[in-house]
Amino acid sequence: MSLLERIDQPADLRRLSESDLVALATEIRGLLVEKVFQTGGHLGPNLGVVELTLALHRVFDSPKDRIVWDTGHQAYVHKILTGRRDGFDRLRKQGGLSGYPSRAESEHDLIENSHASVALSYADGLARGHELRGEHDRSVVAVVGDGALTGGMPWEALNNIGGAPERPMVVVLNDNTRSYAPTIGGLAAHLAALRDGRGGFSVFENLGLTYLGPVDGHDIPSLESALRRARMLRRPVLVHVVTQKGRGFDAAERDELDAFHAVKPMDPQAAAPRPVEAPSPDASWTSVFGQELVRLGESNPEIVAITAAMAEPTGLLGFAKRFPDRFIDVGIAEQHAVAAATGLATGGLHPVVAIYATFLNRAFDQVLMDAALHRSPVTFVLDRAGVTGDDGASHNGMWDLSILQVVPGLRIAAPRDGSRLRELLAEAVDITDGPTLLRYSKGAVGPDLPAVGTIDGIDILRRSGPLDVLIVGAGAMAATAVEVADRLAAHGIGATVADPRWLLPVNPGMADLAIRHRLVVTIEDNSRASGVGSAIAQLLRDADVHTPVRDFGLPRSFLPHGKRDDLLSQYGLTAQDISRAVVEQIADLAEGNEVNEPVAELTAAAKQERTTKDERSTRYPHSSRADAHGGEAA
Numbered sequence: 001m002s003l004l005e006r007i008d009q010p011a012d013l014r015r016l017s018e019s020d021l022v023a024l025a026t027e028i029r030g031l032l033v034e035k036v037f038q039t040g041g042h043l044g045p046n047l048g049v050v051e052l053t054l055a056l057h058r059v060f061d062s063p064k065d066r067i068v069w070d071t072g073h074q075a076y077v078h079k080i081l082t083g084r085r086d087g088f089d090r091l092r093k094q095g096g097l098s099g100y101p102s103r104a105e106s107e108h109d110l111i112e113n114s115h116a117s118v119a120l121s122y123a124d125g126l127a128r129g130h131e132l133r134g135e136h137d138r139s140v141v142a143v144v145g146d147g148a149l150t151g152g153m154p155w156e157a158l159n160n161i162g163g164a165p166e167r168p169m170v171v172v173l174n175d176n177t178r179s180y181a182p183t184i185g186g187l188a189a190h191l192a193a194l195r196d197g198r199g200g201f202s203v204f205e206n207l208g209l210t211y212l213g214p215v216d217g218h219d220i221p222s223l224e225s226a227l228r229r230a231r232m233l234r235r236p237v238l239v240h241v242v243t244q245k246g247r248g249f250d251a252a253e254r255d256e257l258d259a260f261h262a263v264k265p266m267d268p269q270a271a272a273p274r275p276v277e278a279p280s281p282d283a284s285w286t287s288v289f290g291q292e293l294v295r296l297g298e299s300n301p302e303i304v305a306i307t308a309a310m311a312e313p314t315g316l317l318g319f320a321k322r323f324p325d326r327f328i329d330v331g332i333a334e335q336h337a338v339a340a341a342t343g344l345a346t347g348g349l350h351p352v353v354a355i356y357a358t359f360l361n362r363a364f365d366q367v368l369m370d371a372a373l374h375r376s377p378v379t380f381v382l383d384r385a386g387v388t389g390d391d392g393a394s395h396n397g398m399w400d401l402s403i404l405q406v407v408p409g410l411r412i413a414a415p416r417d418g419s420r421l422r423e424l425l426a427e428a429v430d431i432t433d434g435p436t437l438l439r440y441s442k443g444a445v446g447p448d449l450p451a452v453g454t455i456d457g458i459d460i461l462r463r464s465g466p467l468d469v470l471i472v473g474a475g476a477m478a479a480t481a482v483e484v485a486d487r488l489a490a491h492g493i494g495a496t497v498a499d500p501r502w503l504l505p506v507n508p509g510m511a512d513l514a515i516r517h518r519l520v521v522t523i524e525d526n527s528r529a530s531g532v533g534s535a536i537a538q539l540l541r542d543a544d545v546h547t548p549v550r551d552f553g554l555p556r557s558f559l560p561h562g563k564r565d566d567l568l569s570q571y572g573l574t575a576q577d578i579s580r581a582v583v584e585q586i587a588d589l590a591e592g593n594e595v596n597e598p599v600a601e602l603t604a605a606a607k608q609e610r611t612t613k614d615e616r617s618t619r620y621p622h623s624s625r626a627d628a629h630g631g632e633a634a
């Protein structure tokens with residue numbers, strides 16, 4: 001029986017000898033390498049915290065003591081030690097283990113949001129709670145990376161933690177010198193000085209915490225003695241632990257790009273270290289963006305690219321290499337990225353802020369009150385918009401269209417294919433009177449979907465049969481819209497597939513198109529709540545156009561982890577499901593609402609003078625299904 005098979009809960013660790021622990025660490029690394037390369041997931045961060053996690057679970061008594069993991073991508077070892085060793089075959093698969101802590105999985109897990117830099121705030125709240133409830137025998141431990149510490153929130157939390165010297169708290173700083181890339185800024189320099197013993201008083205001491213360290217994060221006895229001391233002090237303490245990302249797997253240790261921060265499924269034997277310039281895989285939305293931005297940067301010296309610690313995942317490495325002076329990594333600091341971009345724009349530049357859709361949520365206020373209020377020419381590029389899947393609820397980019405459509409003056413585009421991404425990016429960086437935003441999906445970009453015509457700046461992608469259904473697919477969902485049209489044609493139902501390119505605010509030309517059809521169908525991989533569908537419905541209401549709108553999108557809920565295609569199918573966002581629902585709805589529509597104009601007249605009609613509101617309302621009496629919203633798609 002292996003040592004690992006004898007560990008079903010943290011208490012089992014306390015029976016092991018020092019040499020057993022060293023052997024166990026090796027077994028854990030073997031398991032991580034084997035399983036994470038099978039499913040894909042976070043490898044480097046977990047290889048780095050094996051000894052630290054063992055020491056934490058030997059010194060502290062979870063779940064009575066509370067251990068919270070910042071971001072949570074480094075909690076695999078914690079999962080292995082808390083009874084979930086056998087779940088790793090189904091890591092990140094639907095119904096299987098989550099890639100982050102999960103309260104449904106274990107009482108040892110407390111935070112599952114996976115957005116960096118929040119754990120110290122949770123810990124502060126937990127410690128205050130223990131104090132208020134008189135639970136003085138419980139410890140609170142927050143584990144935070146040096147990358148996550150570049151965010152603003154930990155400093156808000158440290159301000160509170162350091163200001164309460166009587167309240168016990170253990171902050172473990174897991175310093176591996178990297179986020180994905182090496183951590184940037186004054187903090188990184190300060191930590192380097194502390195690691196080298198030339199730091200003087202640490203910033204943490206100056207804020208009121210006791211500083212212990214630096215501690216060798218791969219030496220279990222040293223770790224345990226520092227953690228015991230920290231607990232014993234019964235005051236706020238920061239333990240500075242120095243670890244190596246990717247530790248124990250040669251290719252990860254030597255990987256300059258990101259120390260195998262996250263890996264795709266592959267044979268571990270084939271995994272090789274990559275230089276910093278490793279190109280993003282071709283034909284992804286990310287790489288199309290990255291290449292186009294370099295091209296635009298050649299002729300437009302005002303373009304400055306900004307990342308919040310994610311240059312490679314957002315496709316900015318090429319730009320960083322070509323224009324190092326015009327590339328800025330701000331650390332995991334999305335709010336700062338947006339406000340600083342506004343500052344750059346005020347100074348006459350055109351910043352392009354490339355960010356995952358889910359992480360822009362955090363900087364909503366800066367988009368609204370900084371970039372938009374000041375009508376600053378900042379371009380936001382949201383990667384991983386829509387359903388991203390494997391990383392679960394917190395990583396889906398399914399809120400941006402809802403929260404950002406309320407921002408005055410923000411123009412939002414959702415390119416449907418690679419060519420549109422290039423065109424729209426070029427248009428966006430040419431706009432000088434306000435902020436612009438592009439959003440696109442994760443993964444491979446499909447084949448181009450050429451337009452067969454254009455009306456009022458709206459691309460028409462398909463025109464078939466009578467003017468029954470107008471279909472609008474947001475971004476990558478345009479391909480689904482085209483497929484729906486083809487399926488409807490097989491049922492004798494005519495369809496027009498429209499792509500407004502600039503999605504929000506809604507192009508008023510949509511009203512003219514909608515009035516000529518019997519039903520408007522919108523398809524988006526955003527929440528249906530205040531999504532594109534509801535924006536179009538609102539425009540039609542305002543224009544007194546009573547063509548009913550059927551909006552297909554995601555339910556207002558947190559999606560489970562799983563494959564993007566499986567999730568889209570689970571929520572009815574396949575061409576098959578949508579066309580079935582549309583066929584039913586067309587059959588239901590009132591008889592009097594028949595086909596309006598012959599196919600060939602559509603384009604000509606659009607060019608004619610716009611129909612007046614009065615004419616519209618007499619020609620299209622209010623339909624009982626106007627603005628119809630089906631039940632939640634799920």
Ligand SMILES: Cc1ncc(C[n+]2csc(CCOP(=O)(O)OP(=O)(O)O)c2C)c(N)n1
Nearest residue numbers: 045114115116145146147148178179180309
């Ligand atoms: C708000 C936010 N922005 C970006 C990310 C993406 N992200 C996940 S882990 C990570 C790097 C974290 O670095 P660090 O905290 O040092 O942990 P390490 O992976 O080095 O162990 C980043 C940028 C995130 N999870 N949350």
